Amino acid sequence: MGGWQTGKKLIFALMACFFVLVFLSCEGEKPSVDTKRVEKLEQRVDELSKKVDQLSGQLEEIKAQLYKLVVKAPSKGGNLTICVADEPPGLDPTASASAAIDRVVYANIYEGLIKVDRTGKYVPGLALTWDISTDGKVYNFQLRKGVTFHNGEPFNAAVAKWNIERGAAEGTKNAHPEFFRIIEKIETPDESTLKLTLKNPDSLFIVHMAEGDAVMLPMKGYENTAAHPIGTGPFKFVAWNRGDRVEMARNERYWNPQLPYLDKVIYRFIGDASAMAAALKAGDVDIIGWLQAPELAADFAKDKRFKVLSGSSVAENIMSTNNKVPPFDNKLVRQAMAHAIDRKAVIDLVMAGYGTPIGSHWPPVTPYYEDLTGKFPYNPQKAKELLAKAGYPNGFEATIKLPAIYAYSKRAGEVIADMLGQVGIRLKIELVEWGVWLDRVFKQKDFQLSMIGHAEAWDIGIYANPTYYFQYDSKEFQEAYANALKATTTEAQSKWFKRCQEIIAEDAVNGYLFVIPSLSVMKAELMNWWKDYPTIVLDCTEVWWNK
Numbered sequence: 001m002g003g004w005q006t007g008k009k010l011i012f013a014l015m016a017c018f019f020v021l022v023f024l025s026c027e028g029e030k031p032s033v034d035t036k037r038v039e040k041l042e043q044r045v046d047e048l049s050k051k052v053d054q055l056s057g058q059l060e061e062i063k064a065q066l067y068k069l070v071v072k073a074p075s076k077g078g079n080l081t082i083c084v085a086d087e088p089p090g091l092d093p094t095a096s097a098s099a100a101i102d103r104v105v106y107a108n109i110y111e112g113l114i115k116v117d118r119t120g121k122y123v124p125g126l127a128l129t130w131d132i133s134t135d136g137k138v139y140n141f142q143l144r145k146g147v148t149f150h151n152g153e154p155f156n157a158a159v160a161k162w163n164i165e166r167g168a169a170e171g172t173k174n175a176h177p178e179f180f181r182i183i184e185k186i187e188t189p190d191e192s193t194l195k196l197t198l199k200n201p202d203s204l205f206i207v208h209m210a211e212g213d214a215v216m217l218p219m220k221g222y223e224n225t226a227a228h229p230i231g232t233g234p235f236k237f238v239a240w241n242r243g244d245r246v247e248m249a250r251n252e253r254y255w256n257p258q259l260p261y262l263d264k265v266i267y268r269f270i271g272d273a274s275a276m277a278a279a280l281k282a283g284d285v286d287i288i289g290w291l292q293a294p295e296l297a298a299d300f301a302k303d304k305r306f307k308v309l310s311g312s313s314v315a316e317n318i319m320s321t322n323n324k325v326p327p328f329d330n331k332l333v334r335q336a337m338a339h340a341i342d343r344k345a346v347i348d349l350v351m352a353g354y355g356t357p358i359g360s361h362w363p364p365v366t367p368y369y370e371d372l373t374g375k376f377p378y379n380p381q382k383a384k385e386l387l388a389k390a391g392y393p394n395g396f397e398a399t400i401k402l403p404a405i406y407a408y409s410k411r412a413g414e415v416i417a418d419m420l421g422q423v424g425i426r427l428k429i430e431l432v433e434w435g436v437w438l439d440r441v442f443k444q445k446d447f448q449l450s451m452i453g454h455a456e457a458w459d460i461g462i463y464a465n466p467t468y469y470f471q472y473d474s475k476e477f478q479e480a481y482a483n484a485l486k487a488t489t490t491e492a493q494s495k496w497f498k499r500c501q502e503i504i505a506e507d508a509v510n511g512y513l514f515v516i517p518s519l520s521v522m523k524a525e526l527m528n529w530w531k532d533y534p535t536i537v538l539d540c541t542e543v544w545w546n547k
Contacts, residue, residue: 074527078545079264082538083276083285085292086405086434087269090226091240093212094167097175098438099455099536102212103289104246104267107539109150110215110231113141113160113194114206116457120365120534122206126155126216126232127194136201136488141194147255149218150236157188163216164196178461179208202485203493207458210535234260234541244269261544273407280306280521287522287529289538292407295352300521310354311532313518314363314457317355317408319400319416319511320441320450324471327396328448334508336386338376340423341416347514350411355514360501361460363515365534368497372505372512383423395424400449401441404431408516409451416451416511445469453516455536460497461485463504470509477503 088100093110107115113127127141147155166172168180182202187195198205208214218230229237232255235248246267250260268285270276273293277300279285291297291308300306319337327333343357356364359372387395402413410431417427427449432440441447447469464481466473480503484496505512518533527546530539 074261074542074544076261076544077263078261078547079266080262080287080526080540080543080545081266081268081285082540083268083270083279083288084290084538085269085271085273085276085407087243088246089435089438091229091237091246092217092226093215094163094217095173095226097442100434102536103538105229105231106212106215107233107537107541108235108265109229109233109237109248110212110217111233112210112212112214112216113143114210116210116535116537118530118532118534118539120457120532122210125210126160130206132206134488136203136486137198139196139198139205141196143192143194144255145192147232148253149232150230150251151218151221153218153220155216155218155232156191157194158191159219160194160216161186161188162219163214166217167213174213176208176211176213178465179205179211179213200486201488203487204458204461204485211456212537235265238264260541262540265540271405277521280523287520287526289520290516291519291521294354294517294519297352297354297519297521305524306521307524307526309518309520309522309529309531311518311530312356312363312365313455313516313533314366315453315455315516315533315536316358316361316363317412317451317453317513317516318361319412319513320447320452320470321510322445322448322469322471323473323509324445325448327390327392328398330390331507332386332390333392335376336383336390336423337420337425337511338508339379339383339386340420340425341511341513342378342419343373343513344378345419346412346415349415350408351514351517354517354519356517357514358512360505360512361454361463361510362497362501363457365515365532366457368494370498370501372501375505376508380423387424392424395426397426397428398448399428399430400451401430401432401437401447402451403434403437405434406453408453412513413451442469445471457535460500460504463500463509472504472507472509474503474507477507 084103086100088104089098090096091101091105093101093106111125113125114122115125117123126144126147128144129142131140132138143157143160149155164180164183164186167174168177168183182198182200183196184199185197189195216232217225221230227240234251234254236251238247238249240246247264249264250262270279276288276292277296280288297308297310301308321328321334323329347353347355347357357373359375360370362369387393400413400417402409404410413429417429420427441450461481462468463472464478477500480496480499484493484500487493487496518531520529522529525546527544528542
């Protein structure tokens with residue numbers, strides 16, 4: 001560490017000297033500058049930078065070696081009980097948009113062609129490799145051989161083809177049939193080759209194939225997977241005691257014989273944040289997968305029995321707004337609300353300071369992110385002026401429906417109701433059960449305002465769908481999003497995805513608040529839990545006990 005700090009200081013000192021010389025050369029009196037000396041200094045800076053990189057790499061290698069000495073190699077055995085807030089409405093990710101389903105069963109029971117690893121990279125799942133044609137329309141997947149479903153049925157190209165056709169079919173229960181309807185032709189030259197030809201290039205096609213909507217189900221017995229899931233994953237379904245838990249056990253026939261490490265995984269559903277903490281302290285659960293009360297993290301961190309992991313995630317907490325219902329169909333009203341909300345205060349009051357502010361529907365950890373948090377700075381006076389301009393000089397009354405199961409939603413709703421009240425928007429808070437929220441708000445669109453975390457990465461395409469529960473209909477956005485999907489270069493994709501972010505930020509479609517951090521608390525002996533959540537999945541495949 002000493003060499004790294006010294007190297008940094010020397011580099012900064014040399015750079016400071018260089019910039020002083022450049023600055024002086026721009027003043028009225030032109031001092032004579034030894035350009036050769038400057039060039040040598042620049043070269044020296046480059047050399048030192050390379051040495052610093054080498055030292056940094058060596059340090060990481062030393063840390064890795066020390067870790068291996070301190071922590072023994074992963075061993076199999078043991079059960080893990082995970083506490084999460086929301087019980088899924090079903091256990092089939094292809095039949096519902098609920099993130100609670102993916103959180104429990106995806107990567108554990110079900111698998112898709114592609115998966116997201118803990119660094120956010122898209123890596124092989126049931127597809128070993130894939131290649132994409134230069135025009136971005138043809139995808140060739142080489143599938144794993146010898147894979148079987150938990151019911152003994154083999155997985156092959158024909159099964160993959162059937163799953164894709166099922167997702168695209170008329171009347172499908174899949175929440176995102178558009179992921180599959182872009183496919184023009186499906187070919188299966190042999191049992192382990194799947195060739196997909198798209199109607200148009202889709203820069204997010206690989207992303208979509210890694211989502212829960214695209215997991216593979218068996219052709220036999222799929223009708224009951226919402227209650228009795230059957231997949232190819234490292235764990236097989238054991239039982240679902242509704243209102244309490246889902247149990248799964250190691251799949252002894254998993255295609256990777258080294259995994260999983262755990263014998264059994266149990267997901268317990270406890271909606272109250274304080275009850276979660278009490279269950280962990282009492283030993284009734286081993287880990288809180290997503291701490292609902294961030295202010296409790298400090299207390300757990302002081303207790304040697306536990307450890308706290310805080311990292312990044314892709315879950316954007318937003319004030320969902322029904323853009324078709326007056327007065328929220330008026331852009332000026334939505335912009336006024338944006339000016340009335342102090343994001344930093346919301347993060348401090350709701351999340352105990354944990355969280356990253358956002359100004360659009362795009363998490364900072366994702367490529368092509370554009371910081372738009374300055375678009376509508378906190379300005380209550382400006383909010384009042386916009387309300388008056390919109391025809392509401394005295395404000396108005398409205399209702400915000402909050403899912404009672406999420407502590408951050410309830411707290412954020414209360415804080416924002418107070419902020420909006422200060423500019424004349426008087427909100428009535430209505431707490432609803434999760435199932436009611438899914439039915440009334442998400443499906444029936446029976447709401448004015450709500451508060452929810454959108455946990456799927458790269459999901460900005462929902463704004464191109466006028467029937468989505470925001471009911472936002474913008475031809476400009478739809479065209480920009482279409483261009484982003486058709487783009488075949490990084491530069492073009494960046495341009496159009498950033499434009500998409502700008503359009504919905506300008507239209508203030510929703511109240512963009514903050515990214516919810518991945519904050520988990522667990523027993524100190526639990527190893528290899530994901531620190532960052534680049535996906536909503538709580539993947540237990542490589543988790544193990546150091547006992």
